[in-house]
Amino acid sequence: MKITLKINNQVYTTHIDADESLLDTLRKLGFKSVKKGCDTGTCGVCTVLKNGKPVLSCQILAARAEGHDITTVEGLGEKADEIVDAIVSEGADQCGYCGPSLVVTTYAMKQELKDPTIEKINQYLSGNLCRCSGYEGQLRGIKKYMGVK
Amino acid sequence: MRDIRKFDARPKLDGSWKFLDDITYEGMIYGQLLYSTCHHGIIKKIQFPKDFELNEFTIVSAKDIVGKNLVPEPEPDQPFMAEDKVSHFGQIILGIAHPSKRTLISFIKQIQIDYQELPAITDIEECLENEDNVFGREIIIDHRREIELESNWIHSHEIYYTPHQEHAYMEPQGIISIWNPADRKMFVKATCQCPYFVKHAVEAIMGKAINEAVIETSEGIGGAFGGKEDFPNVLAGITSLLAYKSGKPVKIMLDRADDFKITTNRHPSRIELHTYTDPATKKIMKLNVDYRLDAGAYQTLSPVVLSRGVLHASGGYNIPDVYIRGRLFRSNTPSNGAFRGFGVPQALAAIEAHADKIASQLNMDPYDFRKTNIFKVGNEFPSTQKITENHLEECLDRVVQKSDYRKKLQEFKEWNVAHKDKKGIGISMGYHGGGYTGNGEKILNSKIKIIIEKDAKVKIFVSSTDMGQGAHTTLAQMFFEAIKHPREKCWVQLPNTSKTPDSGPTVASRTIYIIGTMLQKFALKIKDEMGFTNLEEYVASHQSDFPREFQIKFTPDPTVSFDDNNFRGTAYKDYSWAACVSEIYYHADTYQIELKKIWNVLDIGHPVNLKIAEGQVEGGNIQAMGYALTEFFYKKDFGRMQGFTDYSIPLSLDIPEIDIEFIHTDSDVAKGLGEIPMDYPAPAIRNAFHNAAGIFINEYPLTPERIFKQISSPKNHRI
Ligand code: FES
Ligand code: FES
Numbered sequence: 001m002k003i004t005l006k007i008n009n010q011v012y013t014t015h016i017d018a019d020e021s022l023l024d025t026l027r028k029l030g031f032k033s034v035k036k037g038c039d040t041g042t043c044g045v046c047t048v049l050k051n052g053k054p055v056l057s058c059q060i061l062a063a064r065a066e067g068h069d070i071t072t073v074e075g076l077g078e079k080a081d082e083i084v085d086a087i088v089s090e091g092a093d094q095c096g097y098c099g100p101s102l103v104v105t106t107y108a109m110k111q112e113l114k115d116p117t118i119e120k121i122n123q124y125l126s127g128n129l130c131r132c133s134g135y136e137g138q139l140r141g142i143k144k145y146m147g148v149k
Numbered sequence: 150m151r152d153i154r155k156f157d158a159r160p161k162l163d164g165s166w167k168f169l170d171d172i173t174y175e176g177m178i179y180g181q182l183l184y185s186t187c188h189h190g191i192i193k194k195i196q197f198p199k200d201f202e203l204n205e206f207t208i209v210s211a212k213d214i215v216g217k218n219l220v221p222e223p224e225p226d227q228p229f230m231a232e233d234k235v236s237h238f239g240q241i242i243l244g245i246a247h248p249s250k251r252t253l254i255s256f257i258k259q260i261q262i263d264y265q266e267l268p269a270i271t272d273i274e275e276c277l278e279n280e281d282n283v284f285g286r287e288i289i290i291d292h293r294r295e296i297e298l299e300s301n302w303i304h305s306h307e308i309y310y311t312p313h314q315e316h317a318y319m320e321p322q323g324i325i326s327i328w329n330p331a332d333r334k335m336f337v338k339a340t341c342q343c344p345y346f347v348k349h350a351v352e353a354i355m356g357k358a359i360n361e362a363v364i365e366t367s368e369g370i371g372g373a374f375g376g377k378e379d380f381p382n383v384l385a386g387i388t389s390l391l392a393y394k395s396g397k398p399v400k401i402m403l404d405r406a407d408d409f410k411i412t413t414n415r416h417p418s419r420i421e422l423h424t425y426t427d428p429a430t431k432k433i434m435k436l437n438v439d440y441r442l443d444a445g446a447y448q449t450l451s452p453v454v455l456s457r458g459v460l461h462a463s464g465g466y467n468i469p470d471v472y473i474r475g476r477l478f479r480s481n482t483p484s485n486g487a488f489r490g491f492g493v494p495q496a497l498a499a500i501e502a503h504a505d506k507i508a509s510q511l512n513m514d515p516y517d518f519r520k521t522n523i524f525k526v527g528n529e530f531p532s533t534q535k536i537t538e539n540h541l542e543e544c545l546d547r548v549v550q551k552s553d554y555r556k557k558l559q560e561f562k563e564w565n566v567a568h569k570d571k572k573g574i575g576i577s578m579g580y581h582g583g584g585y586t587g588n589g590e591k592i593l594n595s596k597i598k599i600i601i602e603k604d605a606k607v608k609i610f611v612s613s614t615d616m617g618q619g620a621h622t623t624l625a626q627m628f629f630e631a632i633k634h635p636r637e638k639c640w641v642q643l644p645n646t647s648k649t650p651d652s653g654p655t656v657a658s659r660t661i662y663i664i665g666t667m668l669q670k671f672a673l674k675i676k677d678e679m680g681f682t683n684l685e686e687y688v689a690s691h692q693s694d695f696p697r698e699f700q701i702k703f704t705p706d707p708t709v710s711f712d713d714n715n716f717r718g719t720a721y722k723d724y725s726w727a728a729c730v731s732e733i734y735y736h737a738d739t740y741q742i743e744l745k746k747i748w749n750v751l752d753i754g755h756p757v758n759l760k761i762a763e764g765q766v767e768g769g770n771i772q773a774m775g776y777a778l779t780e781f782f783y784k785k786d787f788g789r790m791q792g793f794t795d796y797s798i799p800l801s802l803d804i805p806e807i808d809i810e811f812i813h814t815d816s817d818v819a820k821g822l823g824e825i826p827m828d829y830p831a832p833a834i835r836n837a838f839h840n841a842a843g844i845f846i847n848e849y850p851l852t853p854e855r856i857f858k859q860i861s862s863p864k865n866h867r868i
Contacts, residue, residue, distance in 0.1 A: 017251065032171040033164020035371075037319045038405040042793035045319055073164045080163060088158040091760030094768065095617025096161025097319040097371030103162055126802045129793060131317050131372050132617045134771030135801040137764055 003066050007031065008075025016062045022048070025062035026072065033073045033100035037129070044128040047101035048072050053112070054105045056127075073100040076107055083107060086145035092137025098130040106142050116146045152760040153636065155622040157615070161369065168369040169323040169340045170402050177325070178207070180246040180391045180401040181253055182384075183260060184411050185235035186788060188269035188481040192233055192242065198259035206256065207246040207395035214390065216356025220382050220449070221349050224285075227447035227484060229354050229386045235264070237446035238271070238787050239411030239483045244387040246399050269481035273312070276443045276480035277419035285448045288459050288475040290716045292531040296434060296470045302425040305507050309422070309499035310848040312781035314415035314488060314772075317798050318616075320371020322412060323402035324385045326351075326392035333360040335389045340370045341381035343654035344612050348646045350382035351389045358393060365645040370616035374772070375487030377616065378656055379450055380412045409790040413486025415776075416442040416454060420462070420499035426507050431521045433507065435470040438462045440496065444477040445484035451477050454485075456586050458492025460720045461828075463531050464500035465541045465578050467524035471531040482787075487656060489769065493581055493828045494776060498849055501577040501832035505839060514558070515576050515836060516549050523578075532711075532720050540752040543812060544728040545578050548750040551810065552730040558840070565841065571735040573841025577833035578728040582721025583821030584659040587711035595703040596650035597667055603695045605688040607639040609668065610649040613660045615641075618823055619761040620660045627665040627757055627819070631672035634684050650700070658821025661757060662723070663703065665819055671701045725820045727751040731805075731833040735841045740853035740860070742838055744774050744805040747830060752813045754820035759811075762822055766809045769826025775799050777831035778850050 004013045007029070016025055023046045026034045034057055037043035041059040048057045049071035073080055083106050087093060102125070109116070109124045121143060130138065143149070160166040197203060211218050211230040218228045231240045242262065247253040270276045325338040335355060339347050344364040351362035364385070370377065384401060391399040403412070421439040426432065440462050444451035459475035508518035523545065528536045549555070554574060561572040584590050598610035609628060615621040621641035629639040642649065652664050681687035688695050711718040728750055734743045749766055756762035779797040782790065789795060831849060838856075839845050846859055 031164075032167070035168070035320070036170065036402075037321070038792040040405065040792035040794075043319065043405070073162075084159060084162045087162060088154060091152065091155075091764050093155060093158045093161055094619070094764060095319065095372040096157065096166055096369055097168065097617075099162040100164040122802050126800045129319065129798065129800065131319055131374070131772070131798060132768050133764060134767040134769075134799070134807070135804050136767040136771075136807055137760075139801060139804075 007070045022060040023057040086141035090137040090141035094132030169367040174398040177398040179250045183243040185240040187264040189267040190264035193263040196261040209244045209390045215358040221353045223450040224448040246391045273417040282478040285477040290473040292471040316374045316376030318372030321408040324388040325400045326389040327398040328392040335362045354386035363647045373616040374489045378487040415488035416485040418495035438473040440475040447484045449484045454492040461493045462496040466522045467528040489827045541726040544750040548728045552748040571841035573837040575833045575836030579829040580724045581825040583662040591705040593653040595652040597701040599699045605685040609641045611652040627669045658823045733837040740856040746806040748808040753822045754816040754818040766826040773830035777834040
């Protein structure tokens with residue numbers, strides 16, 4: 001079937017299978033920052049923003065994303081810089097497979113959490129698995145970015 | 150010791166760094182593995198579904214193998230694919246490829262295989278309790294010294310059990326193979342730790358069908374932790390066979406469920422200890438260790454895990470009389486393999502917990518007990534290697550001091566009287582020998598190539614891979630810092646076996662310690678020989694000499710020797726040392742242990758890049774926390790593993806505060822670091838639980854279910 005998706009403020013028309021996940025469609029369209037870690041909604045590396053809210057793209061049918069604003073890290077551009085800097089300055093980036101999804105989730109968190117606390121941040125990020133860093137450096141950087149001591 | 154930002158940090162976060170699954174080649178088709186769901190049996194019939202065009206698929210079985218159906222390294226006993234018999238769940242039977250992933254998946258789902266089932270061992274206990282299952286070479290470290298047992302010596306006898314651990318790297322395993330009939334070369338793109346192992350495997354399976362296999366890693370390797378040391382060899386072999394047969398580039402990416410079900414894991418262990426301690430001096434006089442690993446169906450690299458395990462099994466204690474026996478046990482589960490720590494986490498999970506047991510029998514504080522028994526300069530390891538520094542004791546003293554151990558002990562004791570929930574604090578210590586065991590580095594004989602270009606750019610060619618541990622940043626740093634060359638003029642190249650010489654596998658905490666040290670020494674040597682103070686200026690004024698290529702070879706230390714038959718001598722030239730204190734909160738209502746804080750004091754020599762080094766400690770600690778508290782599975786339930794809901798790795802919600810201090814950082818040597826932070830925390834957490842609740846648990850992980858069982862029926866406790 002043919003669908004039209006709005007990704008990073010651009011319109012894409014593409015053919016998909018009816019049961020195709022948004023993750024597969026995004027990757028087919030070249031948005032390779034969106035990774036596949038499990039395909040069953042358990043790891044978070046496929047996270048993208050749907051109307052500004054983080055969603056697991058492996059758990060959404062591409063067809064159901066029609067009419068919504070989809071954002072990947074490619075679409076954040078400069079808006080991601082500050083987050084990237086915060087994470088990198090803590091040396092928190094290791095293999096990087098979880099990186100782009102962490103950046104988009106953090107971006108959404110900044111918009112959403114009005115008065116962020118450490119607990120709220122930990123909770124917000126709890127679906128973003130990372131096996132390398134032990135989260136410590138990531139969270140140090142992100143807390144700084146969120147202005148939480 | 151400078152913090153140089155990783156060169157790949159930004160592209161990884163902005164998504165432009167390419168991982169294996171981000172790469173496609175013209176005409177590429179997709180492959181998948183069909184593996185056994187039977188643990189042990191004879192393949193009676195393979196039936197393909199009717200409503201597919203069979204000739205659209207490329208199918209390979211053991212019969213298509215041109216070379217040998219045997220993975221050549223490390224121990225050549227595992228076939229790439231099953232022939233008529235399967236020996237474990239997950240054994241690969243067919244490789245199948247098709248242009249459409251979707252068609253491929255539905256085809257494979259409908260393939261029927263009939264087995265004649267044979268008796269199988271799938272349970273860890275069943276495997277490790279029965280000595281009939283022993284296979285491979287047994288290792289004995291015999292350091293017995295005719296000591297008469299005194300009747301008043303305290304005998305402690307315990308058995309410890311540790312589970313499988315899944316690497317759970319976020320990027321699953323994958324390979325792309327491209328066959329070029331013109332030059333008869335097989336090009337393989339791999340997410341792997343050891344490009345030369347992959348090369349040898351592909352050349353073994355392809356035999357005379359190809360002239361050469363060329364292996365190049367992907368830009369990004371999404372975590373490995375040992376998991377991409379041996380399985381990529383098998384996967385690359387089969388993918389290459391598919392590429393050869395189909396004539397097309399073939400990509401196989403395992404999905405998470407298959408990755409969980411069929412790739413290697415950390416070896417489960419059963420470690421039985423007997424100690425005899427003199428109550429007068431509080432010294433352990435005699436130790437006997439029976440160290441058993443469940444190797445799975447084949448040995449593969451289990452013998453090397455076993456040798457490292459037994460060499461670390463007596464911990465940091467000076468015990469006059471020691472006897473250690475190490476054995477591998479066979480089961481009908483996928484072969485277990487390398488995992489950060491390599492036999493040492495199991496060894497420490499036992500000996501460091503046992504130390505607390507003896508301390509409690511002596512009514513002694515665990516720190517005081519360790520102080521009384523810790524080895525000192527002039528003592529020796531059971532292998533007879535001499536202890537030449539007291540840095541382990543320094544780590545221990547420092548971590549006890551900075552964690553306020555004594556004060557907390559007292560505070561928690563008082564707090565616990567008044568509360569149902571409990572607080573606890575525990576200690577552990579350990580060490581990790583750097584590089585290959587014994588004569589391994591001599592045999593590996595690592596080589597490095599360097600090209601200095603006309604613009605003074607230094608290109609470093611090593612087969613060591615960067616799988617997130619920052620190896621390529623740190624290696625370059627070791628070179629450019631040694632001669633004060635600008636950072637942007639020094640790069641490690643993407644490993645490719647046709648360009649990079651064999652600098653050995655990226656394992657055994659050897660990359661910085663062995664390869665980095667070679668680079669550093671070489672930089673200083675050319676500086677000396679060419680007589681420059683500034684390489685850029687030198688190159689500018691000697692343009693006709695450049696580009697220039699250099700080959701560097703590992704020079705073994707002639708004073709280091711090891712007898713592999715009797716396990717005597719210098720097992721490792723340098724050891725990293727560490728001690729840790731962990732603080733836990735025990736939720737009595739839910740039987741849950743919450744790790745609050747962990748203090749690490751380590752001697753890894755000179756930490757080249759402090760941020761990267763700290764990141765290794767943090768990541769290692771959290772994997773160890775998973776090992777201690779939540780991570781396990783039973784292979785008999787393997788079919789059920791789908792994703793991270795079936796296997797709980799720590800989340801950002803669970804993490805404790807981590808304190809890290811490196812000592813002796815002014816050392817000339819950059820010692821091994823990657824593994825040690827995974828080695829020691831688990832027993833410290835277990836010991837802290839004992840301190841909190843007064844209960845010893847000798848089986849890891851300490852899940853609420855296990856704690857509940859122990860509390861409700863303590864008699865069932867094994868020993
Ligand atoms: S790939 Fe979507 S949650 Fe793992
Ligand atoms: S950095 Fe490797 S998974 Fe997060």
